[in-house]
Amino acid sequence: MEKYQKIMVGIDGSEQSKLALERAIQLAKLADANILLVTVQNDAKFVALAGGASATYRMDPVMLDDSRQQIRDFLEKCTDEVKQAGIPVDAKIYYGDSKTELAEELPKKENVDLIVLGATGLNRLERVLIGSNTNYVVQNAKCDVVIVKDPADNK
Incomplete structure (x- = not known):
């Protein structure tokens, strides 16, 4: 099995996502890997999440x-x-559809061999959207994927 180089x-x-970051730091230390932090913004989706506004x-x-x-x-x-954990890191903001960016475009573009995501997002509506994003990434990514759940969800 090959070692992960970029998470x-x-x-x-x-x-x-904070829990996902903590897990990624643990994994990067074990594998001596770099971490790439990414957020994918979709302004139209943000508008809907922020106030349920119409598409217009x-x-x-x-x-x-x-x-x-x-x-x-x-x-x-x-x-x-x-950085405080002593791990090489880069952070980038991308714009577009988070599903395809996280699952397909960014792993290829950034030479990623492991994706780490939180299981849910910021609020109830976003959990549905993020959950579907997470599911899409698991199903379509060409590299390994780790989904981090909140320990409180297991109670």
């Missing part, structure tokens, strides 16, 4: 900028955490 972690700001609604540019800044800040915190 991609899907980051969305949720507790689940256009998000206020200030709100959109704020949401993008929040994810940049979160990625920066995550990057610092990985």
